[in-house]
Amino acid sequence: MRTFEKSSKLDNVCYDIRGPVMDEANRMIAAGEKIVKLNIGNPAPFGFRAPDAVIKSMSENLTNTEGYSDSKGLISARKAIAAYCRSKNMPDVSVDDIYTGNGVSELITLCMQGLLNSGDEVLVPSPDYPLWTASITLSGGVAVHYICDEQNEWYPDIEDMKNKITDKTKAIVVINPNNPTGALYPKEILLQIVELARQHGLILFADEIYDRLVMDGLEHIALASLAPDLLTVSFNGLSKSHLLAGYRCGWMCLCGDKSRAKGYIEGINLLSSMRLCSNVPAQSLIPTALENLEDAKKMLLPGGRIYEQREYIYNAITDIPGLSVVKPKAAFYMFPYVDIEKFHIVDDEKFVLDFLKEKKILFTHGGGFHWAKPDHFRIVYLPCVDELSIAAESLKDFLQDYQQCE
Template structure:
């Protein structure tokens, strides 16, 4: 057998089988047969021809007669006697990649299964009224003109990274705003901007919590708090807010759930999803609980400029100069610019006892480089300029009037009761679960979506245990809300869960 003829036929057979030298070596090893890399390379290059045993191995791997490979048959006779199925590395079945087990207990139904079903219906041409998320822009709320103009003018200066904490001008404006709110001991180096408050919640939870650490979070809550604490390895413990007391925190329940593993407590004030605003005396009681048990306080105050009915918003940090406090706020809601993604957190009070936590915050802040620089550039203008949101939340303003209408309309529906919100643009009505035989609030939300094309978020999505609440966003214009409330009343007039 000529060496060149053998190597030519060997390469031809490998090409037809879509096999490389490495594939043949691996396949031989899987069969328990000996075929070395250098040995095969010499066969392919035509430097040597194989002995009978190696020839048989190659023929078997390639699925061709050994006689043809050895040059003893012509090409026409080269069809394999037995079809051998060959799999290359690329053709092998790939292993399955599953989501991280860290997500097993993470919930975020504001955008969850019911929202996925709404998206499917929209793709089929259905029109859905989305009352599931506080997104002002689709309902005609506009960013103040001076804010938009300011960003346009500064865009060319926002092409590079900023300091990881944020632009000096932004943090200076935030510091001045914090001082007006009465936050004690505020320093520039303790202010961090973020891509919305959401990013900063996640960052702070990862900076604080070790596996198994407990953190008190309200029920109902904005679910990102529970989700981020869980992802950080912490254990969220939910204290109750009392619907019979205007959704204020149940202080006794809060204190009863503190253990030696509790590191911090969270308040959401003004509250999402209930719209409650906590009065000074309630906040003072929470501060006393934190003081007795040496807890850090996290206060989500993103809606602090959307209070109605003359209600005063008090920052809890202003009442706790001796405690470590982290206060969160931003422009998404107050300036109707949710898509710009600009929020901040301010560390105040007793910062000495959280110096190591600060190191963690700095490390994580540096790792993400910085937040959205163009959005940071408008913080000074937004906080120092005309506050257009004030026209929305006073009597006669869109948010205030729509709140009043939805509150009345819901309470007029048989089987529905609701506490009047004092801030934000959410209401959290209660359904008579016995009357409608509701045992699954997700099914309730799906049934409402299918029958009336109205998308709401179920109460369980806010870590509320009973299937008897849902959240309504009252941002749509009055005529849309009126039609929506009529549809809801019609739906509930016959609804009964199986």
């Protein structure tokens, strides 16, 4: 009898945010156990709600959005996005340079499929958001991971980037603000990355979906604003800042000098047309959403929910013997270090799985973000402080006696 296996193209692809540990959590839930999920950036289960004006805007447009839109998206949505780009000093972005998507994930995959031939290389941060590595791999490319330095606020290691550029390198991916570390890159780091791209004739891919979730009075700098002479593809959306993850409302913008990328843009247009268009009702709320940016800011100020949850979990983690963490400046993630010698940890996936089984709390192991050593894990701090307190106390209790068996 003939059997069917998964494609060999998936051999080096992982998405452990929803991977084997999540599968175990789902089995426990099906058995009637209550699991606290600190593994995924999904605001809705933790009581976050989208702004009323945004929901009202979409509901009022439902009867007008029953058909397909232009493959790039509604002109009203793209005009609003173009205005937002101008506010971020992103150069040379017209409505024709903007593509709406069913979340940013779809657009990342589209961009990689349109660019990469077999063996082409793309520099990707480590730790990364794993979809980038997966999309590059499935498109026939090779993800080459450059190190982000925990001792330097998780900023990209520019020397490591330099050493990993070859004649096969086509692009550099920059995730800023960063997932999973919560780092926010300063202008001097971004300028050095731009200069590398300039010297080697590379495309810049800027994953900036957390650009409106920045704390401590800091400001996000759009990568494209520093590179008017290069092609920068910037990705953004409403899933996080407007708490609309389920609506799958994202976009990408082609910024800067597009003169040497006409063939690539033709490929993007073809792939965009093949998927017909993104969710049209979700597109219809983009203009209203981009006129309502203040709600997100309130959550990030002292006294605001995200800010206070960050403060609590940062202090709680640093108080646990054997753990340390760089304080995140943006988004709602942190990437703690765990002393693997103290706890004899050789497998970080087993570490989070053991914690899940004993304490019924779900983290994601660092290896799921292409971090090479088994000494990190990611916490999503969307739950309220009471739930975070339970998680922190549970982790402290768990680690007191934990010694991983090989």
